Amino acid sequence: MGIERYSISIHFARMLMNAGRRLQLDEAVLLNEAGLNRRMLDNAHLRITPDQFSRLMRAVWRLADDEFLGMGAQRCRQGVFAIMAKQVVHSRNLHSVYYKLSHFYNVVNDSLHLSLEVVGDDAIFSMKLKDPAQDPDFLLRGFLLLLWHRFPSWLIGQRISLKHVAFDHPAPKHLTEYRLMFPCPAKFDQPVTCLVFDAAALTAPLVQTPEALRIHLKRAPFDWFTRPAYYPVYTRRVLDYLERSENLAEATIQHAALELHLTDRTLRRKLAAEGSQFQRLKDGVRRDMAIHYLSQTSMSISLVSQVLGFSEPSAFTRAFRQWTGELPRTYRDVARDRK
Incomplete structure (x- = not known):
């Protein structure tokens, strides 16, 4: 299972659509470009693919000509990030990246x-909005802090290990999603929004080239939303096992424990200590794979059912509806309409 199949809560798409309404953008155009529809948007429990969310964000960027999504005190014209990135890619190390990045945005x-x-x-990389009221759903702060972590990490070719992240707003309703966004504790109601990491990382040299950056920018923001979710150690190892499995229907905790050189009792105990459970992890992998496959019109619902190890399409339909509240054909029909 490739990293592109990790799903994203519809909550973030709804916040983007809220921003689009405030900017008076054409809602039908936004939904169509993202491969979504109103019914899907209204389902608070739904999850979508990183590709769908990325296309929605690109549509808002393009129609509003604002990389801050209408949530800044001043519009940030589309292409500003690319100009900054083309400057910082020539930096010597991570310290220089953060210095140049800060100086650039503070000036422009x-x-x-x-x-x-x-x-x-x-090392504390801080961000303060001039008018936080312009970001009522906290979307801009979450997105930019994610960007300030993932883009510099890409530049040095390794994930910057965070000690914690802090936000100057209350804990949001979608708090659990922050565990997928940041590989560290998240603190809320703090004096400032910031990343905190080991200062020794600032000496890390850049490994990316201007040529690699050109490709990276063409794919943006997709690559920023397709990093593997960050989980505790045994949860991550079980997910790795499930994602490598050629037959998810037959994947069991006993087989996972055997691969990890543990007893199944020990693995259950370690997962429980991390707040995880094998069947929930297995269902999550199946759900995310299903969402990905159903967004690809070349695969029939019957074939998706077979690939995911269901005995018959009706069993897959029941499971998918339990996971998302929607029928598989909803995803398939929207994908075909977009084509």
């Missing part, structure tokens, strides 16, 4: 102020 846009500070062993 008054919507936010960025700063890098080293306090003892900690």
Whole structure:
């Protein structure tokens, strides 16, 4: 299972659509470009593919000509990020990246102020919005903090290990999604929104080239939303086992434990300590794979059912409806309409 199949809560798409309404963008165009429809958007429990969410964000960027999605005190014209990226790709190390990134945005846009500070062993990259009320759903702060972590991580060719992230707003209703976005504890109601990591990482050299950046920018923001979800150690190892499995229907905790050189009792105990459970993890993998496959019109519902190890399409339909509240054909029909 490739990383592109990790799903994203519809909650974020709904927030983007809220931003589109505030900007008076054509809702039908946004939904069509993302391969979504109103019924899907109204299902609070639905999950969509990173590709769908990326296309929705690109549509808002294009129609609004604003990379801050209408949530900044000042519009950030489309292409500003690319100009910044083409400057910082020539940096010597991570410290230089964060310094240049901060200086660039502080000069070209008054919507936010960025700063890098080293306090003892900690590097603190902070962001403060000039008008937080323009970001009522906290979407801009979450998206930009994700970007300030993942783009520099891509530049140095390794994930920046975070100690914690902090937000200057209350914990959101979709709190569990932050575990998928950031590989560390998240703190809320803090004085400032920031990334905190080991200052030693600032010496890491860049490994990406201007040529690689051109490809990266063409794919943006897709690559920023398709990093593997971050989980505790045994949860991650079980997910790795499930994603490698050629027959998910026959994947069991006993087989997983055997591969991990544990007893199934020990594996159950370790998963429970991490707040996980084998069947829930298995269902999540199947759900995300199903969402991905159903967005690809070349695969029939019957074939998706077979690939995921269901005995018959009706069993898959029941499971999919239990996972998402929707029928598989809803995804298939929307994908075909978009084509």
